[in-house]
Amino acid sequence: MSSDFESYEQDFAVLTAEITGRIGKVPKLVGDDKKQMVANVEKQLEEARELLEQMELEVREIPPQSRGMYSSRMRSYKQEMGKLEADFKRSRIAYSDEVRNELLGDDGNSSENQLIKLREERAHLLDNTERLERSSRRLEAGYQIAVETEQIGQEMLENLSHDREKIQRARERLRETDANLGKSSRILTGMLRRIIQNRILIVVLAVIIIFTTMMAIYFSVRGR
Numbered sequence: 001m002s003s004d005f006e007s008y009e010q011d012f013a014v015l016t017a018e019i020t021g022r023i024g025k026v027p028k029l030v031g032d033d034k035k036q037m038v039a040n041v042e043k044q045l046e047e048a049r050e051l052l053e054q055m056e057l058e059v060r061e062i063p064p065q066s067r068g069m070y071s072s073r074m075r076s077y078k079q080e081m082g083k084l085e086a087d088f089k090r091s092r093i094a095y096s097d098e099v100r101n102e103l104l105g106d107d108g109n110s111s112e113n114q115l116i117k118l119r120e121e122r123a124h125l126l127d128n129t130e131r132l133e134r135s136s137r138r139l140e141a142g143y144q145i146a147v148e149t150e151q152i153g154q155e156m157l158e159n160l161s162h163d164r165e166k167i168q169r170a171r172e173r174l175r176e177t178d179a180n181l182g183k184s185s186r187i188l189t190g191m192l193r194r195i196i197q198n199r200i201l202i203v204v205l206a207v208i209i210i211f212t213t214m215m216a217i218y219f220s221v222r223g224r
Contacts (some may be wrong), residue, residue: 005058005070012051012077019044019084026091041088048081064152071145078140 022041029037055077059070 005055005062008051008055008058009073009077012048012055015044015048015051016080016084019048020087023084023087023091026088038092045085045088048084052077052081064155 019041022037022044026034026037026041052074056074059067059074062070
């Protein structure tokens with residue numbers, strides 16, 4: 001599972017490097033070349049988002065005890081993705097301003113103040129958008145941590161339940177062992193009692209035999 005994640009990591013690193021290079025080229029291009037470059041960057045950004053989704057799915061499949069390191073790397077990649085999107089938005093704003101100046105021509109010079117105001121408003125909107133995105137990322141990270149914590153808690157409860165079942169089975173085996181030991185003890189006690197009784201009987205029989213023999217010898221001698 002981690003090998004798939006690392007493969008996605010390599011693809012993401014190569015793709016973000018290409019995106020960074022192309023974003024830097026956008027302000028330097030003109031006309032159709034610039035339009036094509038913007039379209040290419042948009043396509044690559046979408047591919048990068050899909051890679052992040054795949055990586056996040058892989059992280060969810062990793063065991064909780066090993067997931068922390070990968071989750072930290074995912075947060076770093078999401079921050080990098082947010083920075084790329086912000087840089088691309090800035091380059092597109094510059095691109096939009098340039099297109100508008102080309103369309104306005106000489107009239108654009110007379111409305112320079114309006115253009116400056118528009119740029120300021122766009123920059124303000126961009127800042128607000130970035131703040132919203134950062135807040136969204138923080139909320140998402142908090143939600144992910146909560147989900148991971150819940151998963152760990154569930155696994156701990158399952159482990160505790162399994163341990164409880166093992167303890168109960170062990171107690172049952174101990175009870176069965178105690179019962180078997182009690183039966184064995186009673187059997188051994190009965191066997192010992194019978195052995196003692198048999199030995200006593202043998203001793204009594206031996207005494208009787210000896211006494212009878214001695215009496216027979218005595219009367220035999222006396223009769224002579």
